[in-house]
Amino acid sequence: MARLVMKFGGTSVATIERIRNVAQHVRREVEAGHQVAVVVSAMSGKTNELVAWCREAASLYDPREYDVVVASGEQVTSGLLAIVLQGMGIKARSWQGWQIPLTTDDAHGAARIAGLDGTGLEEGFARGEVAVVAGFQGIHAETKRVTTLGRGGSDTSAVALAAGIQADRCDIYTDVDGVYTTDPRIVPKARRLDRVAFEEMLEMASLGAKVLQVRSVELAMVHNVRTFVRSSFDDPANPQAGTLICNEEDIVEQQIVTGIAYSKDEAQITLRRVADRPGVAASIFVPLAEANINVDMIIQVVSDDSTTTDLTFTVPTADYERAVTILEGARGAIGFGQLQGATDLVKVSAIGIGMRSHAGVAAKAFKALAEKGINIRAITTSEIKFSVLIDAAYTELAVRTLHSLYGLDKA
Amino acid sequence: MARLVMKFGGTSVATIERIRNVAQHVRREVEAGHQVAVVVSAMSGKTNELVAWCREAASLYDPREYDVVVASGEQVTSGLLAIVLQGMGIKARSWQGWQIPLTTDDAHGAARIAGLDGTGLEEGFARGEVAVVAGFQGIHAETKRVTTLGRGGSDTSAVALAAGIQADRCDIYTDVDGVYTTDPRIVPKARRLDRVAFEEMLEMASLGAKVLQVRSVELAMVHNVRTFVRSSFDDPANPQAGTLICNEEDIVEQQIVTGIAYSKDEAQITLRRVADRPGVAASIFVPLAEANINVDMIIQVVSDDSTTTDLTFTVPTADYERAVTILEGARGAIGFGQLQGATDLVKVSAIGIGMRSHAGVAAKAFKALAEKGINIRAITTSEIKFSVLIDAAYTELAVRTLHSLYGLDKA
DSSP: OOEEEEEEOGGGGSSHHHHHHHHHHHHHHHHTTOEEEEEEOOOTTHHHHHHHHHHHHOSSOOHHHHHHHHHHHHHHHHHHHHHHHHHTTOOEEEEOTTTTTEEEOSOTTSOOEEEEOOHHHHHHHHTTOEEEEETTEEEETTTOOEEEOOTTHHHHHHHHHHHHTTOSEEEEEESSSSOBSSOTTTOTTOOBOSEEEHHHHHHHHHTTOOSSOHHHHHHHHHHTOOEEEEETTSOTTSOOOOEEEEOGGGOSSOOSOOEEEEEEEEEEEEEEEEEOOTTHHHHHHHHHHHTTOOOOOEEEEEOTTSSEEEEEEEEEGGGHHHHHHHHHHTHHHHOOSEEEEEEEEEEEEEEOGGGGGOSSHHHHHHHHHHHTTOOOOEEEEETTEEEEEEEGGGHHHHHHHHHHHTTOSOO | OOEEEEEEOGGGGSSHHHHHHHHHHHHHHHHTTOEEEEEEOOOTTHHHHHHHHHHHHOSSOOHHHHHHHHHHHHHHHHHHHHHHHHHTTOOEEEEOTTTTTEEEOSOTTSOOEEEEOOHHHHHHHHTTOEEEEETTEEEETTTOOEEEOOTTHHHHHHHHHHHHTTOSEEEEEESSSSOBSSOTTTOTTOOBOSEEEHHHHHHHHHTTOOSSOHHHHHHHHHHTOOEEEEETTSOTTSOOOOEEEEOGGGOSSOOSOOEEEEEEEEEEEEEEEEEOOTTHHHHHHHHHHHTTOOOOOEEEEEOTTSSEEEEEEEEEGGGHHHHHHHHHHTHHHHOOSEEEEEEEEEEEEEEOGGGGGOSSHHHHHHHHHHHTTOOOOEEEEETTEEEEEEEGGGHHHHHHHHHHHTTOSOO
16 A cells, blocks of 8 residues: 555646546546545636736735635635545545645745645545645645645645655646656657656756646655656556656666756847956846846856956846846946847756766767757856757757757657 | 624626725725625626536535535635725735634535634724625534535625624625515515514515525524615715614514515415325325425315315425325325316515504405405415415516505505
8 A cells, every 4th residue: 555646737627527537547546555645736727717817806916815816726626526536436525725734934826835734634544535635725824824835836735745644656647648858849759758866857847848846846856755747648547657756866777868958038138348346247137136037047258358258148038128128227337338139049958967977968969069050159057957048940950959969869 | 983794795796897896885984984894705607607516526416525616706706805905005804714713513505603703803903904704604613624604605694794793784785775665676666675674574585585595684683783785786985775674673663564575486286185184294294395395385174075174285386296296106195085286376475573463464465365356375374474375477466466555655
């Protein structure tokens, strides 16, 4: 007997028919003798409807009330799945965040999990009950007000729940059948990975892979929750393989590069001939941070006259115009010659724990991209990944080139 | 300064625009210096959608899970109204049943209120906050599970809340502007009543007037909550009169008859020549009760051969066929000669506390109806009302006749 957490997202519970399919997956695990907690999202589209109402109600809405409104979506699904399971003869009950309780801080709308009391759920398991948990929501312990974890929070709920009840595995059922070496829509030769290390998954999620929320991967890594990404559209009686996200040590044959990720809608800003004095970086990046503009790749090089420096960095395309306006406004305070910008760029990244112990992994890529005539605008590297910034028109070519280069193509 | 409970039903909160209108009503009372708790229903149509999902999920659904699902409707409205009020600069917060807490028994789907702890709400009033309470829902104290009070439960929530926080008045905002002497759609001369006694309102609600739920009137009577029925479609800046439901003693000029109610879709069953022996009534009515058929008017007369009896009673038209099948099946056990039935009947009732002290009130009606050629099929009376069963074709004529007879017509 194992203890499992099974998580189903909005598209998997979009209709009662699909909820019945979810229940079949649950039935399979119950019949295999496992203790099961199921975490559900709101029915697809419901959260958007609720958010739209909040926005219509007031342009600046109280996030505490927003949480009350949007948490209702998961509440509905949890009750409906419990009803469907019971109708199939499986003992089940729904649990809201406040009933467990799953406590969070009071950062309403994007709360962080503080703790989880598994007592009630354990009592349910002892009675042979499936626990159907409303994802995405919690309660602030002091104020007793409803909180939500932010978009994609149900993944995080599921992992936190798995950690809290010492589950043997956390199965994330989604609309894809696992984590791929890269996006199969642009690289038909992409392969599903059987296993991927927490650190790699974290980089992939941060760098554009949309399978899992970054926060849920962080949490899984910290609490060492074996997380299995699999398809909810499998035949419940004959489930297929997925991808296990686990400790590095549990991966027998480690590749040097595990996956290629890409992130669209990047914009680049270069400030030429910035005065090379202490504090100049702060004078540029503090105003951008205060405007909530997320600066990503930063490259500084000494400029040709060697008394000034050239500074290049990227921001999301959506924030490009605002960033330029802010920088032009601060031109006096910063002191720079020229502002050059480019939008419609893409960041392509290669991720792999094996990079730690292999030199020259990135260099090989630069050469391969150059041979294809792809101009690299910026490069950043870290211990287990490197990223290159290129023109968006070369996205597919670059991703395919790197995918082949590191031996990731399907046989 | 007074303390008010204001209750708004589903049509009054059907859209964000209408919720804004509700907020204007609240603003008026807040600006008048009152402490205000608002009770809201689900947006019109939402409860039906949620109930339909439960039914689709399983034909026999767990009422505890049903409650989780349907209570979400009021949760959404409470958050949205709080947001709108805050947007207008009025301090407000939402309260779910479990947060107050408003405790109930565990009769899920139709729970009865057990108690209400007003502490949290009082603290909110002290901070100058409007309390926006999700109607219809509560919590069972032992199991900590969500309960609902059954259809129309928001009226009951509002009255219970008013009792629990010792409100000076409970305003029920609805789509009509008060309680009328009869249905204005069939009697254009119907008048709005300024005041009506609890007992009268209870009879009116039981006998077909749809303004308020019977249970909310019972609760208002028991706890002596002055309940004011008024229109939510009034101009919030210029509210019109409504109807105050109050103690008999607070009504200065008591009419003999206060109102005429009618209830459609009645069916009549007559059993001829029933053996006149002890236990025969039980042999008829127990099987009907077991089939959940609600028997209303019952009249028993000795039949012409004086050794048997004729028994007449009414059931809802929707249950007529089932009732006849059950009775024919039990013909041997009961022992009766002939079963006669009629559908398409209506029960017309006159209600008035003044009847207690005035004789001949009903007799006057029988004469007036006879003069119009209306045949009375059955009569029942109680201390403050009498009802006659007639063919549905005569509904308007009978109601108008009685309305004029007792001096209720508008000048």
